[in-house]
Amino acid sequence: MDHFLYRDGVLHAEDVSISEIAASVGTPFYVYSTATLQRHYTVFDDALAGMPHLVCYAMKANSNLAVLKLLADMGAGMDVVSVGEYMRAKAVGVPGDKIVFSGVGKTRAEMEHVLAGGIRQFNVESEPELHLLSKVAAEMGVEVPITVRVNPDVDAKTHPKIATGMSDNKFGIPISRARDVYALAASLPGIKVVGIDVHIGSQLVDLDPYRDAFLKVAELTEALRADGHEIKRLDLGGGLGIPYERSNADPPLPSDYGDIVRETVGHLDCEIEIEPGRLIAGNAGLMVSSVIFNKSGDGRDFLIVDAAMNDLIRPAMYDAHHDIVPVIEPAVGTTVAPIDIVGPVCESGDTFTKQRPMPPVADGEMIAFRSAGAYGAVMSSEYNSRPMIPEVLVDGDQFAVIRPRPTFDEMLNRDKLPEWMQD
Numbered sequence: 444m445d446h447f448l449y450r451d452g453v454l455h456a457e458d459v460s461i462s463e464i465a466a467s468v469g470t471p472f473y474v475y476s477t478a479t480l481q482r483h484y485t486v487f488d489d490a491l492a493g494m495p496h497l498v499c500y501a502m503k504a505n506s507n508l509a510v511l512k513l514l515a516d517m518g519a520g521m522d523v524v525s526v527g528e529y530m531r532a533k534a535v536g537v538p539g540d541k542i543v544f545s546g547v548g549k550t551r552a553e554m555e556h557v558l559a560g561g562i563r564q565f566n567v568e569s570e571p572e573l574h575l576l577s578k579v580a581a582e583m584g585v586e587v588p589i590t591v592r593v594n595p596d597v598d599a600k601t602h603p604k605i606a607t608g609m610s611d612n613k614f615g616i617p618i619s620r621a622r623d624v625y626a627l628a629a630s631l632p633g634i635k636v637v638g639i640d641v642h643i644g645s646q647l648v649d650l651d652p653y654r655d656a657f658l659k660v661a662e663l664t665e666a667l668r669a670d671g672h673e674i675k676r677l678d679l680g681g682g683l684g685i686p687y688e689r690s691n692a693d694p695p696l697p698s699d700y701g702d703i704v705r706e707t708v709g710h711l712d713c714e715i716e717i718e719p720g721r722l723i724a725g726n727a728g729l730m731v732s733s734v735i736f737n738k739s740g741d742g743r744d745f746l747i748v749d750a751a752m753n754d755l756i757r758p759a760m761y762d763a764h765h766d767i768v769p770v771i772e773p774a775v776g777t778t779v780a781p782i783d784i785v786g787p788v789c790e791s792g793d794t795f796t797k798q799r800p801m802p803p804v805a806d807g808e809m810i811a812f813r814s815a816g817a818y819g820a821v822m823s824s825e826y827n828s829r830p831m832i833p834e835v836l837v838d839g840d841q842f843a844v845i846r847p848r849p850t851f852d853e854m855l856n857r858d859k860l861p862e863w864m865q866d
């Protein structure tokens with residue numbers, strides 16, 4: 444459920460009309476709903492009720508400080524994958540002991556920064572990382588809590604670019620080698636084993652791979668405890684999918700996911716951490732764009748819009764589907780016709796959808812891409828020298844720009860001519 448509905452014939456974000464926002468900030472833009480973000484966080488938190496747990500929002504999905512602040516204020520922890528993300532968590536007041544640090548390639552500089560600022564745990568992904576972390580922690584005279592990310596070799600049945608739990612992925616340590624790696628961890632100075640981490644992929648719409656992975660983690664927990672390790676936390680990663688296509692959606696619910704967690708690892712007396720990103724932010728955001736031209740091709744019609752692949756790359760990168768709706772509600776009985784919706788960028792990959800049945804949308808009118816709150820703005824770029832588009836947050840009947848659109852001067856001034864070219 445989200446809070447983007449038609450009211451009086453115009454799409455609204457909560458109580459604010461999209462047309463009003465567009466009149467104020469221009470198109471294209473992203474808009475997020477506070478109520479939806481809050482609802483999704485609560486649904487996840489409730490799904491794990493009865494078990495000690497911490498929902499660590501995977502901020503890679505949407506790391507705007509306003510989004511982070513509203514989740515942090517609800518008690519969320521954060522999953523970060525770079526020192527930049529760590530700084531964002533700190534900037535909105537998340538204490539170090541609610542931040543987990545994930546990622547396959549943490550650098551020495553990142554380790555030093557994070558250890559100085561405080562961290563709940565490192566999710567370690569390799570033996571070389573373990574050695575470096577031990578060295579840095581020992582040099583700094585601190586002991587760092589760690590989990591080892593295990594790769595359970597489970598097929599997450601998702602897009603290959605976002606599946607992470609198979610043996611041919613770069614992520615984690617094969618679960619078959621986990622006991623050796625934990626023995627190594629326990630022998631290293633500055634390292635304190637606290638648990639196990641697993642994350643098998645993103646946009647999972649089938650819960651069975653979770654069950655398979657968590658059962659393997661449960662088995663490993665018992666084995667590691669028998670080896671003498673203290674396993675008190677299980678970080679089960681993120682990845683729960685969202686209904687990108689509403690007409691054809693039967694998404695697994697966070698409550699069903701919670702039941703699987705309870706059923707597979709609930710008896711182990713561990714604190715549970717989860718790292719959802721997409722499910723919290725995805726359906727809490729729209730990208731709004733105006734039609735520049737209706738163009739008729741050879742037996743094909745195109746809607747050329749002012750947003751492009753640099754603003755929302757998911758269709759070009761993962762062939763992802765986003766529902767697209769006109770901002771002005773079509774009259775009942777309006778006929779739809781297939782059309783390609785494309786951006787102005789100079790490559791054919793700049794196609795949001797092909798042959799999508801759409802009601803007519805005239806030049807100058809707006810469309811909204813649904814489910815664009817996660818992996819939208821964060822993955823955008825200035826390709827084709829298109830300034831990054833603004834982000835807006837709505838809360839009830841108020842809205843605010845939470846990242847302004849840069850001016851062209853600001854964009855140009857980031858480049859510097861070397862001295863020898865200045866005359």
Ligand code: LLP
Nearest residue numbers: 501642645646681682683718719720721818
């Ligand atoms: N934890 C770890 C260790 C991760 O690698 C990820 C996502 C998450 C949590 C959050 O997963 P989520 O709950 O959001 O599915 N750009 C892609 C998605 C990449 C996901 C990468 N890792 C997309 O647009 O679909």
